[in-house]
Amino acid sequence: MSGLPEWAVVSDKRRAHIERVVALLAHWGEAMPLDARERAAWIDAGWWHDALRDADEITLxxxxxxxxxxxxxxxxxxxxxxxxxxxETRGDVLDAIRWHTIGSAAWTRTGRALYMADFLEPGRQFMQADRAFLADRVPEAFDAVFRQVVRLRLEWTIREGKSLALETVALWNAVR
Structure with a gap:
């Protein structure tokens, strides 16, 4: 079941974001030594991570x-x-989707790849050159780029005065 599920609630703008995330995950999956199962998990997580992003609060x-x-x-x-x-029974896919906005210290590479692709996809308008540089480095420096993405997302959250989820703090403590 690749692609968006029939129950997805996404705008055209959100669909374009999802497609860019999937394209980035597919590129990394081809450039890295992944088996077919892991590559499929990355792609599916990319398709499904924002499937309900445009649903209303009551529904969620x-x-x-x-x-x-x-x-x-x-x-x-x-x-x-x-x-x-x-x-869906793949725990790595479900955990990647479940925690993609705040992170999880228990993630496998599937969750980490989705977290990076969601942040680094080229359609976002901030830090474009820096994010493109990081996205290009993922295949050869996966863990180092992941740590940098976690740091950048934490810095933004703190700068914006938002609170940190306990899962986010645990993720930082696991990768620092």
Whole structure:
């Protein structure tokens, strides 16, 4: 089941973002020594990570049962739950999607690749040259680029005065 699921709620702009994330993951997957299973996991996680990004708050809170987390953090867990209910069993894919907005110290390379691709995809308008440089380095310096992406995302969160999720702090402590 590659591509967007029929229950996806995405705008044209979101679909374009998803397609850029998938293209980046596919490029890395071809440039790195990945087996077919891992490459497929990366692509599927890319397609599905924002499948519910444009769903409304009532829908996402209903799907997740979460009344505490900010609305913007709910689309990943909601999509993971929908995928699991539809029969998806790959834990690395479900965890990548579930935590792609805040990170997880328990991730395999699938979660780490999605986290980087979501941040480094070329359609985002900030730090374009720096992000392109990092994206180009992923195949030969996967772990080092991942650490740098985590750091950049943490710096932005702190600079914007936003609170850090406990999972984000645990991720930083795991990679620093």
């Amino acid at each position: 809170r209903s799907l997740t049962g979460d009344r505490e987390r900010p609305f913007g953090m709910l689309h990943g867990p909601a999509a993971a739950l929908r995928l699991e209910a539809a029969g």
